[in-house]
Amino acid sequence: MGYTLAEKIIAQRIGREVEAGEFIVAPVDVLLAHEGTGPLAVEQFEGLGRERLAVTTLFFFDHAAPSPRRELSNVQKRLRTFAVEKGANVSEAGSGICHQIVTEQWAKPGQIVIGADSHTCTAGALGAFATGMGSTDVAAAMALGKTWLRIPQTLRIEIGGELPPMVAAKDVILHLIGFLGADGATYKALEFGGPVVENMSVEERMTLCNMAVEAGAKEGLCAADEVTHRFLEDQGREEDYVPLSPDPDAVYERVIELDASQLSPQVATPHFVDNARPIEEVEGMSIDQVFIGTCTNGRLSDLRVAAGILKGRKVHPHLRLLVGPASRKTYLAALREGLIETFVEAGAIILPPGCGACVGVHQGVLADGERCLSTQNRNFQGRMGNPRGEILLSSPATAAATAVRGQITDPREFIG
Amino acid sequence: MMESVLHGKVWRFGDGISTDHITPGRYYHLRGDLKALAEHALEDADSDFAQKAQPGDIVVAGKNFGQGSSREHAPLVLKERGIRVVLAQSFARIFFRNAVNVGLVPIICDTGGFETGDEIEVDLERGRVRNLTGGFERFFTPLPPIMQAILADGGLVPHILKRGGFQWDSTP
Numbered sequence: 001m002g003y004t005l006a007e008k009i010i011a012q013r014i015g016r017e018v019e020a021g022e023f024i025v026a027p028v029d030v031l032l033a034h035e036g037t038g039p040l041a042v043e044q045f046e047g048l049g050r051e052r053l054a055v056t057t058l059f060f061f062d063h064a065a066p067s068p069r070r071e072l073s074n075v076q077k078r079l080r081t082f083a084v085e086k087g088a089n090v091s092e093a094g095s096g097i098c099h100q101i102v103t104e105q106w107a108k109p110g111q112i113v114i115g116a117d118s119h120t121c122t123a124g125a126l127g128a129f130a131t132g133m134g135s136t137d138v139a140a141a142m143a144l145g146k147t148w149l150r151i152p153q154t155l156r157i158e159i160g161g162e163l164p165p166m167v168a169a170k171d172v173i174l175h176l177i178g179f180l181g182a183d184g185a186t187y188k189a190l191e192f193g194g195p196v197v198e199n200m201s202v203e204e205r206m207t208l209c210n211m212a213v214e215a216g217a218k219e220g221l222c223a224a225d226e227v228t229h230r231f232l233e234d235q236g237r238e239e240d241y242v243p244l245s246p247d248p249d250a251v252y253e254r255v256i257e258l259d260a261s262q263l264s265p266q267v268a269t270p271h272f273v274d275n276a277r278p279i280e281e282v283e284g285m286s287i288d289q290v291f292i293g294t295c296t297n298g299r300l301s302d303l304r305v306a307a308g309i310l311k312g313r314k315v316h317p318h319l320r321l322l323v324g325p326a327s328r329k330t331y332l333a334a335l336r337e338g339l340i341e342t343f344v345e346a347g348a349i350i351l352p353p354g355c356g357a358c359v360g361v362h363q364g365v366l367a368d369g370e371r372c373l374s375t376q377n378r379n380f381q382g383r384m385g386n387p388r389g390e391i392l393l394s395s396p397a398t399a400a401a402t403a404v405r406g407q408i409t410d411p412r413e414f415i416g
Numbered sequence: 417m418m419e420s421v422l423h424g425k426v427w428r429f430g431d432g433i434s435t436d437h438i439t440p441g442r443y444y445h446l447r448g449d450l451k452a453l454a455e456h457a458l459e460d461a462d463s464d465f466a467q468k469a470q471p472g473d474i475v476v477a478g479k480n481f482g483q484g485s486s487r488e489h490a491p492l493v494l495k496e497r498g499i500r501v502v503l504a505q506s507f508a509r510i511f512f513r514n515a516v517n518v519g520l521v522p523i524i525c526d527t528g529g530f531e532t533g534d535e536i537e538v539d540l541e542r543g544r545v546r547n548l549t550g551g552f553e554r555f556f557t558p559l560p561p562i563m564q565a566i567l568a569d570g571g572l573v574p575h576i577l578k579r580g581g582f583q584w585d586s587t588p
């Protein structure tokens with residue numbers, strides 16, 4: 001019987017046949033934590049009494065970058081000291097968001113990647129088994145080099161047709177989560193495939209895999225193919241490429257077919273991600289702040305789309321536009337292409353590479369009763385720092401169109 | 417190890433309680449101070465809970481409890497408030513795992529009919545919840561053996577310290 005991507009990776013890593021539903025202990029190839037989850041992981045690691053790190057350990061300063069308060073400066077300092085002592089890798093404030101950098105620089109097809117952050121699933125875009133856990137699980141892996149897993153059943157998401165103009169990977173995944181529900185894929189793997197996914201860049205695949213967890217999934221995965229190969233080549237990591245695809249006779253719990261040609265831009269309304277609806281239902285709703293960035297949609301291709309709409313236009317006077325590149329690399333590329341100039345000329349505020357306004361730690365905190373349209377992955381109550389604010393989610397194109405008009409606007413109005 | 421029959425008063429929550437409800441991002445800087453962070457536990461879902469919950473009380477919720485971020489501070493602040501068990505219709509995966517790792521018992525059962533203030537009794541061994549106020553009982557299936565082993569040892573760190581690794585590990 002054939003394997004799904006998730007099963008195949010585990011079978012290869014533990015060197016024996018496996019079955020969905022089975023509990024196993026598997027080696028971990030790379031793990032990550034950040035200033036929000038790392039200190040507890042370090043504390044637990046120290047409680048385990050092991051001297052050495054048993055696995056490549058990455059710490060990121062991205063959630064509070066640069067630190068807005070001394071408490072956070074102190075935890076960053078503590079992680080830095082630990083890292084120097086034990087040989088962990090530190091990604092300083094300004095380098096970018098953990099998931100972006102892990103995918104650009106660390107994860108490889110066929111690896112097992114865990115992280116003390118729920119969107120660790122982003123690296124599934126490269127064909128890695130990548131999943132989020134808590135600090136203690138990560139600490140155990142730091143000490144033992146292993147973790148325990150239940151091999152997930154897989155939902156195959158087969159995306160056919162063709163994406164219409166101004167409809168993006170984000171719209172696909174928002175629509176899918178609306179369909180599955182916030183717990184529709186709990187404990188399962190989402191395996192994305194079909195002609196639309198084959199034609200997507202790794203950046204777009206990252207957007208799909210990033211949000212797998214919003215349907216409750218353990219992970220999202222895409223096959224490692226020629227697109228992956230070229231992406232790794234562009235990162236100067238050609239040797240990290242290994243082709244990886246599910247077996248043709250893989251057994252899926254369910255195959256869900258989506259026709260991309262039929263999709264409108266999607267918007268998720270407060271306070272749940274699975275409140276996704278076609279833009280036609282929310283057009284015209286007034287918006288106070290637009291945020292384009294995050295590990296979901298802060299990449300170069302996202303910034304290009306947004307800048308394409310904002311070029312030669314101004315941000316609506318009643319609205320603030322925040323733009324946060326996902327990594328320093330993205331930032332530099334956007335600078336060189338003139339995208340940053342376009343944003344600044346339009347009236348946007350450029351945030352340093354990092355999580356920015358996404359999680360309410362600093363930057364762009366909403367006032368009571370304000371509404372933000374964001375390209376991030378979550379619109380939970382209080383997420384952006386104020387439980388009396390409201391967050392809606394969309395693609396970068398919808399966000400940029402909305403920034404121009406001051407109300408939720410269909411980006412297809414900006415075609416041509 | 418904790419006793420296997422727990423009595424407590426219910427705090428009732430609805431569906432989709434996220435880790436942002438349990439430990440809001442605006443208190444991110446308090447993560448190094450669990451006591452201070454716990455004063456805001458579940459504040460955005462029910463500000464009464466944050467102020468009035470008593471040790472031994474039991475959190476009862478609807479579907480997908482603990483969805484969202486991987487922050488382990490979510491089960492930790494509940495534990496810090498003296499909550500030992502959470503009953504929900506279903507849990508988000510990471511919260512479920514984190515709860516077990518820190519020694520908070522997550523129980524999946526039908527939570528329809530439970531109200532704030534109900535007196536309930538949870539029998540971990542029998543897999544039974546009795547609602548003494550409402551006069552009904554519900555049954556739940558036990559956790560997977562791996563999680564039971566971790567809970568029995570008091571969480572993942574004590575488990576590994578006691579066993580030298582994962583107890584069921586057959587890899588070299």
Ligand code: SF4
Nearest residue numbers: 119294295355358359
């Ligand atoms: S950008 Fe937002 S969702 Fe992504 S890692 Fe940062 S805080 Fe989490």
